[in-house]
Amino acid sequence: MKLSSLYIKSFRGATQPFTLNFSQSKNITLVYAENGNGKSTIADAFACLCTNDIGSLSDKKDAEPTYLKSLGSNNTDLLIKLKTDSKTYEATLSASNKILKNPDKDLPKLKALRRAQVTSFIEDRPSERYKVLSYFIDVSGIQKSESELKKLINTVENDLERNIKSLSDASATLTTIWEKEGKPLGKIEAWTQLETSKDNTKQAAELTTNNGVLKAWHSFQAIVDTIKLEKEKHTTASEAYNVSEGNLKAYQDKHGEGEKDLLALLNETKKFLQVKPSLDRCPVCGKENKKEHLLKHVDDQIARMQELTKLTKAFNETKNEREKLYQRLKGLIVPFNKGLIEFKTEAWNLTDFDFATILNEISSSKETKENFDAFVLVQANATLEIKKLQTQTDSINKSLASSNSIKSNHTTVQQLTKKCEELNSLLVLAKPALNALENSRKEFIDNELQSISGEVETMYNKIHPNEGLGGVKLFLNRTFQSSLSLTANFHSAIDIAPQSVYSESHLDTLGICIFVALAKKESNKDVILVLDDVVMSVDEKHLDRIIKLVHDECPNFAHVIISTHYRPWRERYRNNRAPNTNVQFVELRGWTKERGITQAKPQLVLDEIKQLLEPDKFHRENLAGTTGRFLEALLDFLTLNFQSKLKRKPANDFTLSELLDALSKDLLKVLKVQRMELQPDGKAYGTVVKEEALLKPLIDDIKNLKAVRNQVAAHFTYDGALVSDSDIEDFAKATIKLAELLICPLDGNLPDRNKSGSYWETRSGEVRLFPLIEP
Amino acid sequence: MENDLGREPELTSNEKVAKIILTKLKTDKLILDDETVAEKKIANGTIKENDWKVLFESKLREIKAEPISEVK
Numbered sequence: 001m002k003l004s005s006l007y008i009k010s011f012r013g014a015t016q017p018f019t020l021n022f023s024q025s026k027n028i029t030l031v032y033a034e035n036g037n038g039k040s041t042i043a044d045a046f047a048c049l050c051t052n053d054i055g056s057l058s059d060k061k062d063a064e065p066t067y068l069k070s071l072g073s074n075n076t077d078l079l080i081k082l083k084t085d086s087k088t089y090e091a092t093l094s095a096s097n098k099i100l101k102n103p104d105k106d107l108p109k110l111k112a113l114r115r116a117q118v119t120s121f122i123e124d125r126p127s128e129r130y131k132v133l134s135y136f137i138d139v140s141g142i143q144k145s146e147s148e149l150k151k152l153i154n155t156v157e158n159d160l161e162r163n164i165k166s167l168s169d170a171s172a173t174l175t176t177i178w179e180k181e182g183k184p185l186g187k188i189e190a191w192t193q194l195e196t197s198k199d200n201t202k203q204a205a206e207l208t209t210n211n212g213v214l215k216a217w218h219s220f221q222a223i224v225d226t227i228k229l230e231k232e233k234h235t236t237a238s239e240a241y242n243v244s245e246g247n248l249k250a251y252q253d254k255h256g257e258g259e260k261d262l263l264a265l266l267n268e269t270k271k272f273l274q275v276k277p278s279l280d281r282c283p284v285c286g287k288e289n290k291k292e293h294l295l296k297h298v299d300d301q302i303a304r305m306q307e308l309t310k311l312t313k314a315f316n317e318t319k320n321e322r323e324k325l326y327q328r329l330k331g332l333i334v335p336f337n338k339g340l341i342e343f344k345t346e347a348w349n350l351t352d353f354d355f356a357t358i359l360n361e362i363s364s365s366k367e368t369k370e371n372f373d374a375f376v377l378v379q380a381n382a383t384l385e386i387k388k389l390q391t392q393t394d395s396i397n398k399s400l401a402s403s404n405s406i407k408s409n410h411t412t413v414q415q416l417t418k419k420c421e422e423l424n425s426l427l428v429l430a431k432p433a434l435n436a437l438e439n440s441r442k443e444f445i446d447n448e449l450q451s452i453s454g455e456v457e458t459m460y461n462k463i464h465p466n467e468g469l470g471g472v473k474l475f476l477n478r479t480f481q482s483s484l485s486l487t488a489n490f491h492s493a494i495d496i497a498p499q500s501v502y503s504e505s506h507l508d509t510l511g512i513c514i515f516v517a518l519a520k521k522e523s524n525k526d527v528i529l530v531l532d533d534v535v536m537s538v539d540e541k542h543l544d545r546i547i548k549l550v551h552d553e554c555p556n557f558a559h560v561i562i563s564t565h566y567r568p569w570r571e572r573y574r575n576n577r578a579p580n581t582n583v584q585f586v587e588l589r590g591w592t593k594e595r596g597i598t599q600a601k602p603q604l605v606l607d608e609i610k611q612l613l614e615p616d617k618f619h620r621e622n623l624a625g626t627t628g629r630f631l632e633a634l635l636d637f638l639t640l641n642f643q644s645k646l647k648r649k650p651a652n653d654f655t656l657s658e659l660l661d662a663l664s665k666d667l668l669k670v671l672k673v674q675r676m677e678l679q680p681d682g683k684a685y686g687t688v689v690k691e692e693a694l695l696k697p698l699i700d701d702i703k704n705l706k707a708v709r710n711q712v713a714a715h716f717t718y719d720g721a722l723v724s725d726s727d728i729e730d731f732a733k734a735t736i737k738l739a740e741l742l743i744c745p746l747d748g749n750l751p752d753r754n755k756s757g758s759y760w761e762t763r764s765g766e767v768r769l770f771p772l773i774e775p
Numbered sequence: 776m777e778n779d780l781g782r783e784p785e786l787t788s789n790e791k792v793a794k795i796i797l798t799k800l801k802t803d804k805l806i807l808d809d810e811t812v813a814e815k816k817i818a819n820g821t822i823k824e825n826d827w828k829v830l831f832e833s834k835l836r837e838i839k840a841e842p843i844s845e846v847k
Contacts, residue, residue: 141818142792142793142820149824152827429806429834437817
């Protein structure tokens with residue numbers, strides 16, 4: 001699979017549509033940009049399209065897919081489109097902030113490493129380190145399954161605990177009953193067996209009968225109490241009546257019988273007069289008279305007879321009250337007899353009690369009032385018998401309750417014992433199953449980690465050879481579910497935490513090696529590896545080694561995308577200090593909301609010099625300056641290779657003259673370059689020399705023109721103005737010639753490898769530089 | 776069968792571990808030998824607490840049904 005282009009619209013920093021076209025002949029893309037210009041937008045676009053991750057947003061708290069869209073854009077505007085030589089893949093953002101992919105499966109394999117992941121992996125706690133690892137070795141499904149199985153085990157264990165408690169309670173209750181009963185039969189099991197086999201039907205029937213009698217008695221007693229109360233009231237009313245009757249009689253005896261009749265007549269007359277609308281004469285004597293006069297006369301008469309009125313009223317009231325209470329008492333006769341007969345019927349068959357004798361005189365008639373008197377006579381005896389009956393009933397009740405409790409607890413014990421056995425059986429399977437899950441997962445990860453340990457060691461030694469570092473070990477801590485430990489060697493110290501002794505850049509490179517090894521393991525030359533700004537600040541020596549590592553490993557991947565804000569990396573390529581023929585440069589310029597992400601056209605310095613030599617692009621100062629700096633880079637390489645003598649300077653900022661003079665006469669005598677014949681397969685591994693050139697003449701030419709560097713490019717001087725254009729052009733041309741002799745046309749770097757032991761050569765072997773050591 | 780990218784579908788880490796787990800559970804007689812659905816569910820993490828319970832109960836029923844002489 002080859003990448004063709006990446007199109008990004010309304011995604012992160014891409015406020016304007018942005019397209020990155022990939023070179024079909026190069027499988028490393030270096031995206032250089034200062035911070036904030038869109039490097040991570042490109043890396044995140046790959047992550048969002050090809051993985052379930054949301055890229056660098058995941059490193060921030062409360063990150064949500066909604067933040068993926070650009071400022072001022074809608075979800076529907078967002079589009080990521082990746083074209084490869086075989087297919088086009090698209091990602092959009094739904095209204096509910098879900099990333100939708102088309103197609104949604106068989107997406108390109110991608111492993112993206114960000115600096116935050118490196119830091120987290122190396123410096124965080126083991127549990128956090130495990131999370132980072134899970135991006136490479138994803139066993140999240142297994143962990144979810146483990147979690148559900150743990151839930152089951154917890155549920156079953158809780159159930160079992162609860163049931164064991166209930167079982168214990170039921171057993172204790174049985175024991176208590178047995179002990180209270182004096183430990184019959186000596187063994188609780190035998191006693192329980194006996195008790196639970198008992199038939200309580202007869203006792204239960206007896207209890208029902210007794211309860212029927214008691215219920216009838218208590219119900220009947222309520223009526224008896226009512227009658228007694230009403231009787232007392234009637235007696236009181238009768239006495240009141242007798243008194244009022246005596247008082248009235250005494251009055252009549254004193255005032256004659258007629259008074260009473262006259263009062264009655266006057267009251268009737270008053271009523272008669274009140275209802276008449278008008279009256280002119282007395283209805284008795286016929287004399288003329290008015291209604292008002294007649295009424296007043298009658299009222300006066302009645303008032304005079306007030307005592308009689310009072311006595312008569314009292315007599316009538318007491319009489320009525322007595323009659324009313326009598327009727328009420330009469331009304332209780334039927335309910336009383338009914339209750340009494342019901343009680344008698346219920347109690348008659350209780351052979352253990354004397355109710356038959358006691359109630360013998362009770363008639364079966366519901367109308368007779370004699371039953372009350374008859375009952376009053378036997379009530380005390382009946383009450384005594386009822387008490388005896390109650391005692392017996394309580395005893396039966398207690399016995400039955402005890403028996404039922406024994407049976408119920410016995411049943412509970414049996415049921416809970418069975419339930420506990422079932423729960424135990426479940427645990428017997430579930431617990432080893434959980435162990436199998438945990439162990440399988442951990443063994444798998446351990447094996448995966450172990451399988452890359454050699455790779456990590458090799459890679460790390462490439463970056464840090466002979467530094468006493470390595471022995472990197474990654475392993476799961478078996479005590480915890482998700483905990484990844486990391487140890488390494490530091491000189492004589494074995495298996496220590498590297499965080500404690502390694503420098504920050506050594507830890508960074510360790511993280512990078514581990515992740516590249518993990519990504520490589522998953523890659524069948526089909527993984528796109530994205531290294532998003534993973535290198536912060538390393539020295540020149542280590543940067544070269546990291547670059548070399550990336551180049552060594554890139555054949556294992558479909559494509560390697562490196563984004564960096566680290567300018568030395570860019571300059572290593574631009575000045576041919578690193579192999580650059582397989583590298584596609586992308587340089588991003590300053591980002592603005594209006595402009596979005598924009599690309600510059602980066603060039604190799606050598607190409608820039610060639611361009612500045614063209615008549616229409618010629619620029620004296622630029623050409624002199626660019627050539628001078630490039631020449632310094634070439635001489636820096638040569639003096640470093642041959643360990644030439646240079647004055648010590650704190651910043652190693654040597655001038656062109658110093659660098660040129662550092663190449664000794666003895667060295668220049670033998671300093672030469674050989675170009676080897678390429679084999680039919682395009683590689684240079686043969687022995688046939690195609691071209692050989694001594695460098696001294698060229699370096700002499702350059703020495704003659706070296707003043708151009710300062711006079712034209714660096715300072716405003718009169719001498720500078722005197723330098724001819726042709727001198728500047730010769731200075732540039734000589735430098736180009738030197739560069740083209742030294743730089744390998746196949747991989748674009750300088751001969752910095754010592755494989756033969758007798759000369760330096762480039763990565764491809766096409767360019768050889770002699771001698772190996774200054775004579 | 777090859778997919779659109781021209782490669783054999785590869786097992787994910789989850790699928791690889793699920794396969795190992797299922798073999799182990801069957802070897803250790805913790806689930807039924809003819810269990811077929813669990814592997815996929817374990818791999819994609821969709822197996823629930825009750826699904827596990829059903830798996831073990833099925834095995835327990837099988838154990839109970841076996842003659843005592845065959846149970847070791």
